[in-house]
Amino acid sequence: xxxxxxxxxxxxxxxxxERNWVIWSLLKTGQVLLFVLTLxxxxxxxxxxxxxxxxxxxxxxxxxxxxxxxxxxxxxxxLKFFFKEIVIPAGSDKFLFILAPIIGLVxxxxxxxxxxxAPGWVISDINIGVLYVLALSSLGVYGIIIGGWAxxxxxxxxxxxxxxAQMVSYEVSIGFIILTVIFLSGSMNLTTIVDSQGxxxxxxxxxxxxxxxxxxxxxxxxxxxxxYMGVLFFISALxxxxxxxxxxxxxxxxxxxxxxxEYSSTPFLMFFFAEYVNIMLLSxxxxxxxxxxxxxxxxxxLPFGLQVPPFFWFFLKTAFIFFMFAMVxxxxxxxxxxxxxxxxxxxxxxxxxxxxxxVSTFVVAANNFGWNA
Amino acid sequence: MLIAITFYLxxxxxxxxxxxxxxxxxxxxxxxxxxxxxxxxxxxxxLMGAEFIALLLVMVYVGAVAVLFLFVVMMLDVDFVELKQGxxxxxxxxxxxxxxxxxxxxxxxxVYFTGESKTVVPTDPNTTNLxxxxxxxxxxxxxxxxxxxxxxxxALIGAVVLTLRERKGVxxxxxxxxxxxxxxxxxxxIDIEPGQGLG
Numbered sequence: 001x002x003x004x005x006x007x008x009x010x011x012x013x014x015x016x017x018e019r020n021w022v023i024w025s026l027l028k029t030g031q032v033l034l035f036v037l038t039l040x041x042x043x044x045x046x047x048x049x050x051x052x053x054x055x056x057x058x059x060x061x062x063x064x065x066x067x068x069x070x071x072x073x074x075x076x077x078x079l080k081f082f083f084k085e086i087v088i089p090a091g092s093d094k095f096l097f098i099l100a101p102i103i104g105l106v107x108x109x110x111x112x113x114x115x116x117x118a119p120g121w122v123i124s125d126i127n128i129g130v131l132y133v134l135a136l137s138s139l140g141v142y143g144i145i146i147g148g149w150a151x152x153x154x155x156x157x158x159x160x161x162x163x164x165a166q167m168v169s170y171e172v173s174i175g176f177i178i179l180t181v182i183f184l185s186g187s188m189n190l191t192t193i194v195d196s197q198g199x200x201x202x203x204x205x206x207x208x209x210x211x212x213x214x215x216x217x218x219x220x221x222x223x224x225x226x227x228y229m230g231v232l233f234f235i236s237a238l239x240x241x242x243x244x245x246x247x248x249x250x251x252x253x254x255x256x257x258x259x260x261x262e263y264s265s266t267p268f269l270m271f272f273f274a275e276y277v278n279i280m281l282l283s284x285x286x287x288x289x290x291x292x293x294x295x296x297x298x299x300x301x302l303p304f305g306l307q308v309p310p311f312f313w314f315f316l317k318t319a320f321i322f323f324m325f326a327m328v329x330x331x332x333x334x335x336x337x338x339x340x341x342x343x344x345x346x347x348x349x350x351x352x353x354x355x356x357x358x359v360s361t362f363v364v365a366a367n368n369f370g371w372n373a
Numbered sequence: 374m375l376i377a378i379t380f381y382l383x384x385x386x387x388x389x390x391x392x393x394x395x396x397x398x399x400x401x402x403x404x405x406x407x408x409x410x411x412x413x414x415x416x417x418x419x420l421m422g423a424e425f426i427a428l429l430l431v432m433v434y435v436g437a438v439a440v441l442f443l444f445v446v447m448m449l450d451v452d453f454v455e456l457k458q459g460x461x462x463x464x465x466x467x468x469x470x471x472x473x474x475x476x477x478x479x480x481x482x483x484v485y486f487t488g489e490s491k492t493v494v495p496t497d498p499n500t501t502n503l504x505x506x507x508x509x510x511x512x513x514x515x516x517x518x519x520x521x522x523x524x525x526x527x528a529l530i531g532a533v534v535l536t537l538r539e540r541k542g543v544x545x546x547x548x549x550x551x552x553x554x555x556x557x558x559x560x561x562x563i564d565i566e567p568g569q570g571l572g
Binding site: 025171 | 428447
């Protein structure tokens with residue numbers, strides 16, 4: 001064997017504990033399939049929930065014809081998309097035109113590989129999980145850029161350019177916001193970040209109001225900063241997923257439907273799907289980073305010694321964040337493009353930078369003066 | 374076994390994509406192949422156990438630098454006929470650079486295959502990538518690292534200075550001023566006499 005292979009095989013052996021790699025691959029494939037199927041079903045539910053919440057805010061009924069209470073509406077829509085003809089514009093770059101929605105969807109699902117939804121319920125518990133999620137969410141923009149360019153049409157191209165600028169801008173502030181959480185937990189592993197917060201709502205990074213924790217009363221010094229970081233993360237997540245009020249890439253009144261104009265049938269469905277999977281991912285990240293992951297907010301005791309499954313809390317919190325996403329869509333009017341850029345670069349980035357400096361100072365001081373005894 | 378398959382797949386993709394970067398006719402396709410090359414290289418880093426640098430590569434180069442490349446290339450209106458006219462003029466310089474690069478690569482390969490094998494995996498299995506990087510960047514070579522940061526800052530300011538220009542007569546919006554508007558100073562109700570107009 002060549003030297004290169006020697007080193008790589010050593011790593012592989014360390015990683016798989018001498019397990020048979022065939023069985024290991026099958027096991028992981030099963031886990032991946034389970035995650036993908038669950039996410040796909042959840043997307044169907046979320047699209048309906050989104051429309052129902054939106055309708056309720058506007059005092060409408062929302063979809064209520066297909067199935068009981070319109071429960072099967074999303075399925076009907078999906079079927080409709082599947083059976084439509086795929087129209088590829090004559091002047092388009094055909095290969096990239098088809099590739100773009102695939103890239104978008106794959107990147108959206110791939111990021112879920114490191115998300116722990118309950119203790120041990122994670123496909124790959126790598127020690128730089130946060131970085132992995134950031135890296136893959138920054139790749140999601142390619143689906144949009146390529147789709148917009150390959151359409152060879154003006155509106156999609158404008159939408160793609162806007163989207164690229166928007167996502168790259170807000171990624172920077174999201175990175176700094178996440179840094180503050182990493183400083184507090186001392187790890188980039190998502191499971192460790194959740195465990196460092198622990199049960200009890202006042203131990204979560206967004207509401208650090210428990211004066212009897214590791215840092216004592218001094219935690220109250222950074223509590224307002226971390227609350228602000230949580231709010232900032234939520235708003236940046238809206239921008240990162242192209243959700244209203246930052247849905248400029250597909251602003252109907254200016255760009256028809258932005259990068260999706262030329263897409264029809266299944267490719268369009270894939271873009272749509274990727275968008276919702278990304279929204280779920282950022283809701284889950286918000287839950288993990290700021291809302292204590294699967295930990296219960298208060299001590300809940302059930303009769304007969306039963307326990308609330310940790311996954312339930314995770315799901316509840318993620319669903320709550322998604323509810324906030326839907327409410328924002330219903331309530332807030334769309335930003336203008338220059339306002340969006342101003343908000344990202346002139347408000348979020350400087351304040352997040354200051355917060356990073358303050359939180360890191362706090363952590364270093366705590367270590368030096370023994371505050372975290 | 375799985376690792377060997379992955380390694381050869383990644384290595385082959387990286388080399389093939391790198392070739393296609395220069396071979397493909399459409400500049401946008403070139404950038405796409407460049408992204409594929411970065412991606413495969415990141416995969417190779419992960420196989421070597423350097424997952425931190427792999428994800429940094431994806432985040433910085435694929436997620437940001439290549440997006441900007443794509444931005445520029447998509448906006449360009451490249452005329453291939455015009456592009457090929459200057460070909461002979463630059464062939465001397467191009468060939469020289471290519472030859473130097475080839476010689477360097479051969480030397481590196483020769484040193485690698487004749488000398489002792491060097492592992493990229495951290496010698497201490499208990500330190501993670503992150504700790505190893507932190508140790509090197511912020512403790513062992515903190516001064517050099519900060520100097521690099523300072524140089525980057527200078528470059529940043531230089532770029533701003535070069536592109537920033539004040540244009541006269543451009544109406545810009547003052548966000549604070551817009552935000553502080555009230556109904557009182559924004560709306561004025563006027564009773565217009567019929568047949569008179571505003572005058």
